[in-house]
Amino acid sequence: MPTSVSMPALGESVTEGTVTQWLKNVGDTVEVDEPLLEVSTDKVDTEIPSPVAGVLTKILVDEDETVEIGAEIAVIGGEGDSADADTAPAAEESAQETEPEAAPESAPAAEEPAQEAKPEAAPEPAPASDGSDSDGPGTSVTIPALGESVTEGTITQWLKSVGDTVEEDEPLLEVSTDKVDTEIPSPVAGVLTKILVEEDETVEIGAEIAIIGGGSGSAAGPTQPEAEAKSEPEPAPAAQSAPAPAAREQDAGAPSVDIETLSGTGQASGTDAVTEAYVTPLVRKLAGEHSVDLSRVSGTGVGGRIRKQDVLKAAEAQRSTAAAPRKVTSDTSVRGRTEKLSRLRKSIADRMVESLRVSATTTQVIEVDVSKIARLRDQVGTDFTKREGVELSFFPFFAQAAVEALKVHPKVNAVINAADQTVTYHDVENLAVSVDTERGLLAPVVKDAGSLNLGGLARGLTDLTERAHTGKLGPDELGGGTFSISETGHTGALFGTPIINQPQVAILETGAVVKRPVVVEDEAMGGEVIAVRSMVYLSMAHDHRLIDSADAGRFLQTVKERLEEGAFEGDLGLS
Structure with a gap:
């Protein structure tokens, strides 16, 4: 069955x-x-x-x-x-x-x-009755569903012309939406008899865009005009629409030959013919972003088709071979050029603005002395790596301090349901961590982070980060976060003003840890002295609908006290 x-x-x-x-x-x-x-x-x-x-x-x-x-x-x-x-x-x-x-x-x-003497007349109307589409009424091609909330698509390029023979599942056209650029395959094999929507025209999902004749029509495609001409004198098809064959006869001529000549491979002009397999607009765009020569990429898709994974792999290989000292070069690819924002860029902008519109967002920044943590890392970093299998960076300390502060300030570990005006305070700390990958920003979640010690957090963060870069995260690992933490320090930024990860109500961002002179209290020296300390800025964006500035300040002070105290010896096996 x-x-x-x-x-x-x-x-x-x-x-x-x-x-x-x-x-x-x-x-x-x-x-x-x-x-x-x-x-x-x-x-x-x-x-x-x-x-x-x-x-x-x-x-x-x-x-x-x-x-x-x-x-x-x-x-x-x-x-x-x-x-x-x-x-x-x-x-x-x-x-x-x-x-x-x-x-x-x-x-x-x-x-x-009237027709006893014409036994041959009965079969004659058969081709005439099919005059519109070769083999029956033909198959209607419509814009398929292209994702939730997508209501329309724009025809960016027809890959076939009227009169061309197409195979089932062969790419027929390219469609662009505000979320994705994709190919629409032919639902059947046959002859493209009519194109109803022109390039750069936008139509709704489900709209009819083309008609394809039946399978037998595809074989007889080149002789179709002859069959139509033969059927015109017959009285039987007089009731049928005459303009349809005429229009199709006009469209199905030389253009198909010109396209064959232009491409040399039977593909429509304008397609990427660097390999035998067709290259999608998404792959071409990705190759341009990573400066990958598609003619040097071996495709792993169906029929040798180059997929985005192939481009990313080639880009990684290029980076690994560039061992020579980096030379600063100017990017001239977009200098002096004006172009429209892509649909994807517009969609990202809409989501970011929507987050700011939904939340009454404001940001607080504090300065933290992490000199004690720096000394702990120098003291036990090598042993920790051998024992836990991961490097002991500053980030696990920040994560643990934040998780412990969430238990003290549950208002920060909550969500607002605007539909029914309710607040839900979570009873578990699921820590979402922002990871910058080649695909874009991902936020995998360390589930029940409040139950983990420093070593467990370090292992969990490293594991999620590595699998985010290799594309091996499971779907459930990217949802369910109750609070987010982001690290901008790896880029050298001192601090930032992050945007809240909806529907959460706060996000903590850590800056770069840098050594600089600060004024500190030193009893042995009799008061205030200037000393070199390891300093970091922590910034927290919070939703003012639930969290007042005083609430955010108390949360940040709890985090600061935990970090400056530096009492992590028990987690590091020193007690």
Whole structure:
């Protein structure tokens, strides 16, 4: 019995996923839990295992296509179902063959007295009745669902012209939305008989954009005008629309030949022909951002297609080979150029502004002396690394101090539900940590961070950071945070003004730890003296709807006292 494969839940707040690569083809045998495909979301890339053992009989979602969680993406049948699936197209073809024959039989029956001497007249109307699309009314191509909240798409490029033959699942056009640029594959094999939406035109999801003739029409595509010309004198098709064949006859001429000549590979002009496989706009954009020459990249996708993972791997290889001293060069790629913001950039801007609109955000900054922590790191750093397997940086100390402060100030560890005007105070500290990756900023979560000691936090933070960079985070690891902490010190910034990670009510940002002269109390010296200390700025953005400035100040003071006290000997095995 066939089993439907659906897009699984991929973490909290994740509503859709993009199929980046099918690891199995139709007809392949799969085992239970064997990886079936790779899926990418705005938070994580992961593999989807097969829910049952059997044969992959149908793939319903193409690579680079985005669908909602729960949508059907494939069908897996038993070994017997494979044969049935193969006979389905044959059954459909036989049904199509019988439908045209029914019309000719009824026509002679109605006109039997006038056409007894014309036994050949019955088959003649068959091609004429198909005049609009070669093989029946044709298949309508519509703009598919392109993700939750996406209501329209813009046709950026047609990859095929009217009259071109297309195969099933072959890229037909490129569509751009405010979230993603993607290809729309052909739903069937046949001939592109009509294009209803021009390039740069925006239409709603579900709108009809093209018509493709049937499979037999694709084989007879070059001789289609002859069949139409032959059918025009016949009286039977007089009731049918004449302009449709004429319009199609005009559109299906030389342009297809010109495109073949331009591309040299049968691809529409304007596509990237650096390899045999088609390169998507997303991959081209990513290659440009990382200065990757696509002609030197080997694709791992279907048919040798270059995927974004291939570009990222090539970019990493370029960086690793650049061992020579870095030379400062000017970036001339955008100097003096004016261009529109991309849809993705606009979407990011909208989300950032929305966070500021929802929250009454304000920021406080304090200065902390972490000299005692610096001495502890120098004293036990090597032993800690051997024991825990991770480096002892300043960040785990900041994280532990913040988690302990959340227990003292539960108002900071809360969320506001604006819909019903309620506040929920969490009974667990789930620490979201901002990680700067090549894909963008991610915020994996250390679950129940309040139950971990310094070593456990250091291991958890290092593990999440490494897997964020390698794309191996699980969906559940990117949701459920109750408070966020961000480190800008690694870039050399002294402090920043972070934006709250909704629906949380606060975020702590740590700056660079630097040595500088400060005034300190020294009883041995009889008062105030100037000394070199390891100093850091901590800034906290908070939602003034719930957290007043005094609340934020008390929280920061608790963090400061914990850090300046430096009493972490027990966690470091010194007590």
